[in-house]
Amino acid sequence: MAEAAPLCQAAPDAAAIEAMARDTLARMPEPFAAHLAEVVLLVEDYADDETLAALGIEDPIELTGIYHGRPVGEKSAFDSGAMPDRIHLYRLPILWEWIETGVRLDELVHHVVVHEVGHHFGLSDDDMHALEDGAA
Template sequence: MADGMDRQEPMGEAPSAVAIEAHARGVIARLPAAFRAHLGDVILLVEEEADAETLAAVGLDHPLDLTGLYHGRPVGEKSAFDSGAMPDRIHLYRQAILAEWCETGVRLDDLVAHVTVHEIGHHFGLSDDDMQALEDAVAD
């Protein structure tokens, strides 16, 4: 991997938002073509943490409790009347991802892949089992 997340050293500089985004985009590139075909208009954003309004909307109090969020309507619920709506967005929250990485010891690249696929799963309205199968399909 040349995306800045190939070294899983216990000490060192935490990956930047750019490195996390590059890895998430690599995960998306490995999705089956049928899924990639429906992600062209979805915006991927890596932010430091969720803002207070976002946290309140999902019923959370602390920004480190939210690693990712999908904003939009699942593909199966879209209609022609959606024109003019904000584009669908996948938000990854760097600080929460890094905190979970430190707390769990899960490899950071695996964690970013998990969060990315989970949010993509919401875009498609997938069940948790379907999300797991999709995550297995993109595993390195």
């Protein structure tokens, strides 16, 4: 899809990042796809101060995404009233990494989304790599 941006090109907006992320979610294999319908996807410029502080991150450019919620295996029938699970993507850190690495933007967004989906399922890093390959 998108290559490293020339200096004169406008940076992709939140809607463009969200479209790439939704494309990744649409390509998730079963049984993962069935559990993702209720997950809320949010694209913001940066993580808020509370999130950064909770993770011990001082520079907001270091956080490209985060999963908020309980992993599927830890859910219970007694979870009623809880906030919905959410995947937050942070547009400016993603764009910064895109510029720094030269990785195609759609591939970078795909990687971040799969990583956060992996947290939703409580997967290990190795399992996340396998899921990323399966959702390509």
